[in-house]
Amino acid sequence: MRMTVLVVRVFTDEAGSFGNELGVVLDAAGLPDELGPRLTAHLGFHETVFVDDLAHADLRIFAPTAELPLAGHPLVGVARVLADVTGRVPEVLRPRLVDPVETWQDGELTWIRANTASAPEFAFTQLDSPAEVEALSLPVPGQAPKDQFWAWIDEPAGELRARTFAEALGMGEDEATGSAALLQAQRHGRELTIRQGRGSVLHARPAPQPGWSEVGGRVVDEQERVVEL
Structure with a gap:
């Protein structure tokens, strides 16, 4: 075919x-x-x-x-x-x-709004610094089947560094995980800029509807x- x-x-x-x-x-x-x-x-x-x-x-x-x-x-x-x-x-x-x-377009960013109840389950492991996130290598000791490791770059500004490992989905490291960003917005209850992987950028925020979030990017x-x- x-x-x-x-x-x-x-x-x-x-x-x-x-x-x-x-x-x-x-x-x-x-x-x-x-x-x-x-x-x-x-x-x-x-x-x-x-x-x-x-x-x-x-x-x-x-x-x-x-x-x-x-x-x-x-x-x-x-x-x-x-x-x-x-x-x-x-x-x-x-x-x-x-x-x-x-879904909608806002300037350079394409957005979606979704019910986070439908998102895959992730573990979220907070580390002390972006440098610790950078230093991770596979296999990660104690890693959950789907785990996002993260640390604040600038907490007042809502900017964080993240890396996601998802062996349960047939992946090693995922460069940019939109479903995890949806869940992070719910967890923190605020607008976030997530710098993930080698250099990807995700924007996420809670939606007006309870249990829903929005994620957007270029x-x-x-x-x-x-x-x-």
Whole structure:
């Protein structure tokens, strides 16, 4: 089977560097579920998105091991892809396994608003300094299956340094974890700037609805790929 995969990087820094790569397949309604994890693993990405209905933004999110209900960087990334393809930002995205997710553009940032009850469970381990976060290496002693290690860079400004390790999702280190950012916003009850991985930047804040959060970031295009599986 031959597929065209649109590729973007999500949660880049201010210069458009770093971020998490995402593959997006349009017109995917006829593609079987088992193809999603295979394609994700083949690309070497943490997630890919199958868009089953372009007009209604119906979609499926796949990790290398399974379909995911909610994932931050795939939803932010596919919102930007759909805006580029259709000429407008969709009002909502409709992942197959969870409630619709609102989305919008604000300047350079693409945002989503989601119910954090649908996010994967993460452990959050606070360290004393950004330098301690920088010094982590795999395997991390005592690491939970999905664990974000973090420290304040500037607590009054809401800026923190983070690294996420998620072996339970078929990953080692995740460069930019939007679902963890949604949960961090709930945990702290405030607006945050999260500098994760090698240099990715995520913006997160609690939403007006109890139990919901918002995460946003910059998205840049990469060259599309033609894949045969």
